[in-house]
Amino acid sequence: MLASVTGLLIWHFWNLLRLSWWLWVDRSMTPPPGRGSWEPLLYGLHQMQLRNKKRRRELGNLIKRFRSGAESLPDAVVLTTEEGGIFWCNGLAQQILGLRWPEDNGQNILNLLRYPEFTQYLKTRDFSRPLNLVLNTGRHLEIRVMPYTHKQLLMVARDVTQMHIVS
Incomplete structure (x- = not known):
């Protein structure tokens, strides 16, 4: 046994x-x-x-x-943490906002887009209206930020320069 x-x-x-x-x-x-x-x-x-x-x-x-769908959008798209840490952006965001992907992964967007109006917009967290921003390059952007998922934000930037030239 x-x-x-x-x-x-x-x-x-x-x-x-x-x-x-x-x-x-x-x-x-x-x-x-x-x-x-x-x-x-x-x-x-x-x-x-x-x-x-x-x-x-x-x-x-x-x-x-x-990613393929986000690349085909006519707008710049950036995904960040609530604190502003970038974890993804599309090609148009690189073009319009001057972001570098993947080099800027983890960087705070406020350190890369240094515009007082933009900083104030993100810090007040009132995203009920878009932010109209004029870049140093002369481009006019309409920026919208919205909660994306838990503790993440979706930022969409549209180049509206042509609308300002016409008016």
């Missing part, structure tokens, strides 16, 4: 070692073959791994579609 229990413990310990090796060292997608009670466990882990891989691929494609 003691020999059977000892053998069973050794067998389980061996399977635990194989599982640990597969999870932390071996980079293959296929788990080690399992027997007995280990077979459904290893199969379940393998299925979960395949589902996670598929989900990561789907999320990656969703992010690509979002």
